[in-house]
Amino acid sequence: MTLIDLKVLDPRVADFLPAYATPGSAGLDLRACLDEPVVLQPGQSALIPTGLAMHIADPGLAALILPRSGLGHKHGIVLGNLVGLIDSDYQGQLMVSCWNRGHESFTVQPFERIAQMVIVPVVQASFRRVEEFGTSQRGEGGFGSTGKH
Ligand SMILES: O=c1ccn([C@H]2C[C@H](O)[C@@H](COP(=O)(O)OP(=O)(O)OP(=O)(O)O)O2)c(=O)[nH]1
Numbered sequence: 001m002t003l004i005d006l007k008v009l010d011p012r013v014a015d016f017l018p019a020y021a022t023p024g025s026a027g028l029d030l031r032a033c034l035d036e037p038v039v040l041q042p043g044q045s046a047l048i049p050t051g052l053a054m055h056i057a058d059p060g061l062a063a064l065i066l067p068r069s070g071l072g073h074k075h076g077i078v079l080g081n082l083v084g085l086i087d088s089d090y091q092g093q094l095m096v097s098c099w100n101r102g103h104e105s106f107t108v109q110p111f112e113r114i115a116q117m118v119i120v121p122v123v124q125a126s127f128r129r130v131e132e133f134g135t136s137q138r139g140e141g142g143f144g145s146t147g148k149h
């Protein structure tokens with residue numbers, strides 16, 4: 001298990017620290033640290049604080065913030081940035097951009113679970129400038145070049 005430093009910025013979230021719901025879970029649910037409900041009209045988005053800050057510190061790791069499938073599928077509540085990327089050197093509050101892509105208004109309740117976070121490995125690359133690549137089977141083919149079936 002990887003140990004990551006976490007700061008509780010709002011004491012109200014101290015009882016709801018991110019935790020894996022089951023032994024096999026990949027995602028850690030993040031909650032809305034709100035004083036009052038936030039109504040998202042269709043098409044509207046809001047940046048919702050979580051009351052938490054995290055310093056991953058290891059450049060070989062990052063965190064991704066992803067929608068929760070139930071909220072996304074049933075209510076159209078996804079992320080305004082589609083996916084949130086948390087850099088290993090970020091020490092600010094974890095924020096969730098909630099976007100109502102649905103057709104009905106949705107109310108985010110204080111401390112409701114609004115998104116999930118996955119800790120992932122990262123490879124930092126450096127680049128070597130070349131004039132020609134070594135051959136590959138695909139070459140420059142893309143965007144459907146392998147056919148439809
Ligand atoms: O959903 C998100 C996405 C990002 N962040 C924080 C952590 C991340 O490390 C930082 C910067 O994110 P990103 O690089 O995606 O944003 P940017 O628009 O490129 O800002 P910057 O110039 O600060 O890198 O913002 C969040 O709290 N939630």
Ligand SMILES: [Mg+2]
Pocket residue numbers: none
């Ligand atoms: Mg950036």
